[in-house]
Amino acid sequence: MTTFPNLIGGEWTMGTNSVPNVNPSDINDIIGEAASATADEMNTAIEVAHAAQAGWGTSTPQQRFDVLDTIATEILARKEELGELLAREEGKTLPEGIGEVARAGQIFKFFAGEALRIPGERLDSVRPGVEVDMRREAVGVIGLITPWNFPIAIPAWKAAPALCYGNAVVLKAAEAVPGSAWALADIIHRSGLPAGVFNLVNGRGSEIGPVMIDHPKVAAVSFTGSVQTGRSVAQACTKNLKKVQLEMGGKNPMVVLDDADLDVAVGACLNGAFFSTGQRCTASSRLIVTQGIYDDFVAALSKAVSGLKVGDARDSATQIGPVIDERQLAKDLEYVEIAKAEGAKLACGGEKIDGKGHFMTPALFVDTTNDMRINREEVFGPVATVIKAKDYDEALAIANDTEFGLSAGICTTSLKYATDFKARSKAGMVMVNLPTAGVDYHVPFGGTKGSSYGSREQGRYAVEFYTTVKTSYTQA
Numbered sequence: 001m002t003t004f005p006n007l008i009g010g011e012w013t014m015g016t017n018s019v020p021n022v023n024p025s026d027i028n029d030i031i032g033e034a035a036s037a038t039a040d041e042m043n044t045a046i047e048v049a050h051a052a053q054a055g056w057g058t059s060t061p062q063q064r065f066d067v068l069d070t071i072a073t074e075i076l077a078r079k080e081e082l083g084e085l086l087a088r089e090e091g092k093t094l095p096e097g098i099g100e101v102a103r104a105g106q107i108f109k110f111f112a113g114e115a116l117r118i119p120g121e122r123l124d125s126v127r128p129g130v131e132v133d134m135r136r137e138a139v140g141v142i143g144l145i146t147p148w149n150f151p152i153a154i155p156a157w158k159a160a161p162a163l164c165y166g167n168a169v170v171l172k173a174a175e176a177v178p179g180s181a182w183a184l185a186d187i188i189h190r191s192g193l194p195a196g197v198f199n200l201v202n203g204r205g206s207e208i209g210p211v212m213i214d215h216p217k218v219a220a221v222s223f224t225g226s227v228q229t230g231r232s233v234a235q236a237c238t239k240n241l242k243k244v245q246l247e248m249g250g251k252n253p254m255v256v257l258d259d260a261d262l263d264v265a266v267g268a269c270l271n272g273a274f275f276s277t278g279q280r281c282t283a284s285s286r287l288i289v290t291q292g293i294y295d296d297f298v299a300a301l302s303k304a305v306s307g308l309k310v311g312d313a314r315d316s317a318t319q320i321g322p323v324i325d326e327r328q329l330a331k332d333l334e335y336v337e338i339a340k341a342e343g344a345k346l347a348c349g350g351e352k353i354d355g356k357g358h359f360m361t362p363a364l365f366v367d368t369t370n371d372m373r374i375n376r377e378e379v380f381g382p383v384a385t386v387i388k389a390k391d392y393d394e395a396l397a398i399a400n401d402t403e404f405g406l407s408a409g410i411c412t413t414s415l416k417y418a419t420d421f422k423a424r425s426k427a428g429m430v431m432v433n434l435p436t437a438g439v440d441y442h443v444p445f446g447g448t449k450g451s452s453y454g455s456r457e458q459g460r461y462a463v464e465f466y467t468t469v470k471t472s473y474t475q476a
């Protein structure tokens with residue numbers, strides 16, 4: 001039996017509890033047994049991380065570069081093998097799984113480079129003979145809490161900057177995807193990083209998550225997951241005056257204007273709404289289409305959605321893999337019923353597929369209105385809606401009329417509307433003639449309103465969260 005142990009202080013441990021890692025494409029396929037840590041194990045990991053951080057915090061840029069570059073090189077070299085594990089445990093298609101692993105490797109490459117250029121500043125003082133310098137230092141022990149939908153990329157985009165800037169890490173990955181987190185920990189463990197600087201403590205979020213957040217030796221928490229959990233994490237962190245960063249859900253709009261290239265618009269919406277089984281925080285779940293192109297767009301998109309091949313994530317013919325688990329599938333199907341009851345018209349899909357895994361046909365609703373629950377609440381599955389708008393101004397108003405603000409897109413051939421949308425969209429990321437999902441790894445990622453809280457993740461902006469600034473004065 002394959003096991004996915006936790007890594008605490010440089011030692012692998014299965015602890016006393018474990019849970020099966022189940023393939024969502026075939027629930028009879030048990031990938032392995034994953035450690036499920038107790039509160040005591042979480043406390044131990046934090047203590048060893050705290051002890052190890054002092055040394056790592058004073059390591060040289062060269063030492064950090066070497067470790068991060070070694071991690072990156074191994075991840076990239078093993079992207080096919082790790083991509084297969086990812087597809088098997090999360091349900092993304094194999095190309096998506098391999099792509100995600102490659103991205104994790106590229107993120108470590110990027111932060112290897114950043115370790116050589118940790119920013120600082122020197123200014124002349126307002127007082128004669130005095131110099132002022134500002135340097136960025138590690139924060140301390142950082143708790144990382146991650147969701148299941150990007151099982152290696154999200155742990156990577158938090159761990160790489162944390163280590164780059166001299167912090168120690170305690171990672172608690174999502175229960176559904178322990179294999180990818182274990183594989184990443186294994187690579188980090190063999191990279192030359194001193195024992196205890198990186199720890200993996202998987203287990204039940206509701207039990208060991210609060211233990212991590214409340215521990216006085218955890219200086220900061222970076223969380224990605226649902227709004228509900230994120231709120232409780234933020235409340236606990238602010239109560240303890242800890243630094244906190246949250247990336248949460250979305251209800252991302254994609255506006256399609258009359259002047260859009262129809263093929264581009266259908267392609268962007270198909271990808272943005274349904275690829276990765278719609279299980280992306282940046283998924284385009286509201287397609288807002290102006291009246292002149294509405295009928296042609298609905299006809300073309302319905303045809304394309306009906307033609308999507310749903311199946312085992314690792315089958316090369318599959319375009320849409322399974323939903324992550326039984327609970328999420330029940331939630332997706334419940335939202336299909338909610339939408340129908342609200343008067344939304346089901347153009348295609350929305351049915352459970354009987355088989356070995358958690359499958360459903362991708363659902364497209366048309367003739368919906370923005371006040372319906374299906375357009376206000378995040379489903380996090382292969383379910384999208386179309387909303388008709390009179391013109392650009394109405395489409396923009398509908399796009400911004402949401403509690404979320406992660407990503408927003410527009411399909412248009414008009415420079416005027418594209419430019420205006422980039423300026424007036426209330427989202428953290430804006431796409432023109434591109435799907436709302438699918439971002440670069442070297443630039444900031446994050447949203448506004450209910451989608452994000454705290455400073456931005458990724459790219460050079462990550463320095464803000466993972467460092468603290470020290471200002472020193474020197475009289476020669």
Ligand code: NAD
Nearest residue numbers: 146147148173174205206209210225226229247248249281
């Ligand atoms: P979730 O909130 O259920 O779980 C996220 C993590 O929090 C898991 O590791 C879980 O074990 C842990 N957790 C659960 N209870 C906790 C508690 N009380 N204290 C501390 N930690 C706790 O989310 P999920 O179902 O894993 O992920 C799906 C959600 O993540 C969606 O809402 C999606 O939009 C969001 N997401 C956001 C982004 C982004 O960058 N904005 C990216 C991916 C996913």
